[in-house]
Amino acid sequence: MRVRLHWRGQTLEAESEPDEPLYAILLRVGLPGGSDILAAKSSCSIHELQAPIGEKQEFYLLEWDSPEARQVFWHSSAHLLAEAILSFWPNAKLTIGPPIENGFYYDIDFEGNPPSPEDFPRIEAKFLELASKPEYFVRKKVSASEAIAYYEQQGNRYKIELIQELPPDEITFYESGGFVDLCKGPHLWHSGPIRAVKVLSLAGAYWRGDSRNPQLTRVYGISFPNPALLEEYLHTLEEAARRDHRLLGRQLDLFSFHEEGPGFPFWHPKGMRLLNVLQEWLRGKLLRRGYEEIKTPIILTQRLWEQSGHYDNYRENMYFTHIDEQPYAVKPMNCPGSTIIYRTRLRSYRELPLRLFEFGLVHRHELSGVLTGLFRVRAFTQDDAHIYCTPDQIESEILALLELVREVYETFGFQEREIYLSTRPKKYIGSLELWSQAEGALEAALRMASFQYQVNPGEGAFYGPKIDFVIKDSLQRRWQLGTIQLDFSMPQRFGLSYVGPDGAPHTPVMIHRALLGSFERFIGILLEHTGGELPLWLAPVQIKVLPVSEKSFDYARQVSTALQAANLRCEVDWSSEKLGKKIREAEQEKVPLIWVVGAREAETQTVSIRNRRERTQQEGIPLEEAIHTVRTFAQPPS
Template sequence: MAIVLEWKGQRYTADADPEEPLYAVLQRLGLPAGTEIFAAKTQEGLHELAAPVGPHSFFQLVGWESPEGKFVFWHSSAHILAEAIQHFWPDCKLTIGPPIENGFYYDIDFGGHPPSPADFPRIEQKFMELAQQPEYFVRKKVSQEEALRYYEQKKNPYKVELIRELPPDEITFYESGGFVDLCKGPHLWHSGPVRAVKVLSLAGAYWRGDSRNPQLTRVYAISFPSQAELEAYLHLLEEAARRDHRVLGKQLDLFSFHEEGPGFPFWHPKGMRLLNALQDWLRKKLLQAGYEEIKTPIILTQTLWERSGHYENYRENMYFTEIDEQPFAVKPMNCPGSTLVYRTSLRSYRDLPLRLFEFGHVHRHELSGVLTGLFRVRAFTQDDAHIYCTPEQIQEEIQALLRLVQEVYAAFGFQEKEIYLSTRPDKYIGSLELWNQAEAALEGALRAAGLPYQINPGDGAFYGPKIDFVVRDSLRRRWQLGTIQLDFSMPQRFGLTYVGPDGQAHTPVMIHRAILGSFERFVGVLLEHTAGELPLWLAPVQVKILPVSEKFLPYARQLQAKVLERGLRPALDESDEKLGKKIRLAEQEKVPLIWVVGSKEAETGTVAVRDRQHRTQREAVPVEEALQELQARSLPPS
């Protein structure tokens, strides 16, 4: 039977017996079976090299370069990891060990004696020993009884539980070396290409992801076809660590955290300069886009939250207090406050869409274990807005929003983004008709904007469908930022109405939306994205003025005043240090522009400009010219 194989864009044809393993065909063609080629894709999915050719007539061969190739590679690596661990912990109970985006893990019940990081080297050593034998992965179909007997004898309740849930005639074991594991595959033909491994970390993980279940030890690791690739990956991790916003926040003196307020960021002067630059820019942009700004109180009566449904659904995450013996709550969201503003006048359809934004400071009692720098805090400022409109206006509003979101992300250099449309869940409120109309409006807007998106069926909120935005930063890490959510519930709960052309009261649709998400989190993302090299329009210190000696301080102060007059952000080094030291410090602060002033400059009314971005130095630039250049380059993207 003739089959076609594709490898690296080349097509190969071969005569194959359906019974013979795929690797035999590849070997006949002289293709690097098992070394560079890890598996094949057919119409039915992934096909391992050791499996018979079967009825398929076309095979797309995959190796390290493809996500599927990595998937198989790391899946097999997980088995080897388990075998290595079992060598040192013979009584440990294996559960599951899948490949993930970067590497793989294995969840193991060590029965109270888990490994420690000190054990990683010997695990890695044993792993490599096993991988390089090499081990061949052999698939075995077993009956349910046989499978159960095997794991009951091993006293492994986890595998027993898994087996009971599998279709009885689809249970397979994989054997590699002396190691046997319940697994549906697919796997490498053999472990030969696994030439480097790193055990990364240990973590607790609940059995089946349920916090009521026993906690297992998750061992994270990653493997590569070469030592060089492992090293490149470790360098990437180092680079990510170097860009850690928590480290940069300290180095650049932007913000801090304290035991006295876990999860509550303290913003320092330079952090406020950055935060304000960001907010000033976005505020202007929103006003231009037809929004109006509001501000609503931080503390509101508990009855308000009961009415909004937050008390019912979100109580655990709220902070409560008491005023004049009445129960109050600290707002975890801004929407109820916004609806109170909406209700202060009788709204006409002519007033809609009404776009109200609020840089709202919200407090949420996040679990202590999830707090992470600025990424996950207990108090943050959302770039929140609520748009009240008629159902007919949804699509146009969403289209305008999509344009706005694109513009905002582009301003920070986030080129790659992913968009997710989440649709009606099983439990929902509102009429089916309204849902269909809303989903069609969201999808229509995405289509009209020509934006690629993925659908998360059933992942919408109970009160409406939503669109989420995920950007990729300069290290290609993903960050969820903005969200657009339609809400049919809140307008009803708060009795919001508008008078239609028919003179009757109608219920408006509410669109909740955040573009940056929260300013705190966004600053964190931005710091990691830029490695702290903030663009001039955001830099806390745009220009640092360095007098060559104290004699030129008066001239330097004049310059500082001129920069301040233009609403820009200077800093002045008044220390009694030599110029070299001042330059060094300013460069470590990642200040975009440095003005050096000494006798020449003071006498001629000039500055010497040192430019970090262009790595240039220019002497004797007239002050006015330098100021104009600074101002021009500090303009935010429009």
């Protein structure tokens, strides 16, 4: 029979038989099977090169640039890692070892004798030695009893547990070199293409992710077809470390963390400027779109949280206190407070949709081990809003929200978005009609805004469907920012209603929504996205004024007074250092504009401008003109 091979834009044809492995065909037609070509794709599934082609006739040959091929590559690498580790820890019990987005890991029970980072070099050396043999990956089908017998002999209860959950007639092993592992594949034909490896880290991981199970040691690694790619990857890791917002937070003097309040950020003056600019910008945007701002108390009676359901479902994450011997709780969310304002008077359908936003400070007790800079804190300010509307208004409200989301993300240069629509789960409240109307409205709005989205069936909250927004930053990392959640439960629980045109009371739909998520976390993301090079309108210090010497202090004072009067954020370097040093420091602080003022400038009432973002330098700009220009460019986007 004839098979067709698609490779780098060309199509090759060859004669073959069903029992011929794919690599044999490749070699016959002169393609680099087993080196550049790692795997193939055929009728939507991955076909490994060593597998007989069967009835398949169309093959898309995959190389390193294909994510699927990399998964195969890393999966095989995980086997080599395990083999290398077993050569030093022969009694270690293997569990699972999958490929991941960047590399692979293997979870191993070392029975109290785990490796340490000092062991990484010898593991890597052994790995490369095994890879260069090369080792061929051979698939073997076995019966469940054989498989269990094999692992009983090894005393590996984890693998036995896995086998017992698999369909008994679909159990396969892979053998490579002397190494055998329960595995469904697919794998590389052989280990030849694996030319570089790095063992990255060790971590504790529970068997099956359950903290009641024994804790295993997870060994993370990554491998590449050549050492240059590994170097490149290690460089991106360094770049990410250089952009770490915790580091930038200190370098730019924005915020800090302390033992006196783990997980509670301390905002320094410059960090406050950033936070405030961001909030003022968003506030203006929302007010122009028919929102109104509210503020609700941080501490409210425990009774309220019992009514909202948080006490039953979210208690673990809440802080409690007493006031006058009555139990109170610190709010972990803003919604109950918002509903209290809603029901302060009778509402008419004529005032819906009612859009109430709150930059609400919430406190949540996160586990100590998950706290991470501004990304995971115990107190943060949500850009929260609750929209009360009729079921008929859902679609137009969502559409308006989607447009707002687009605008907001594009303001910060987050062009790439992923959108997830989560629909009705098994356990839900509210009527089926309401659910399908709401889900239909969400989809209609997404289509109307021409947003690409993915549906996660059954992933919605029990109280309503939701849309989540994930953006990609400049290092291609993904962050979930915004969320839009419909809520059929809260209005009921709090007995919210509005008087309809029919004069009768109706229950409104509540839309919870956040665009940035939390200001704290968003600032962290923004710092890493920009590497601390914040745009002029956000920069905590927009202009740093550098007097050439103390003789120019008077003029520097005049310039900074003029800048302050123009509402520009500036700072003067009053130190007795030389100009070169002052420039260096201002550059390291990533200040967008440096204004040098010396005798020449003082005499002519001008400034010399050094623009960090554009790497330009201009001398003798009249002071008034310079201020006017900066004011123009420092305008926040609308």
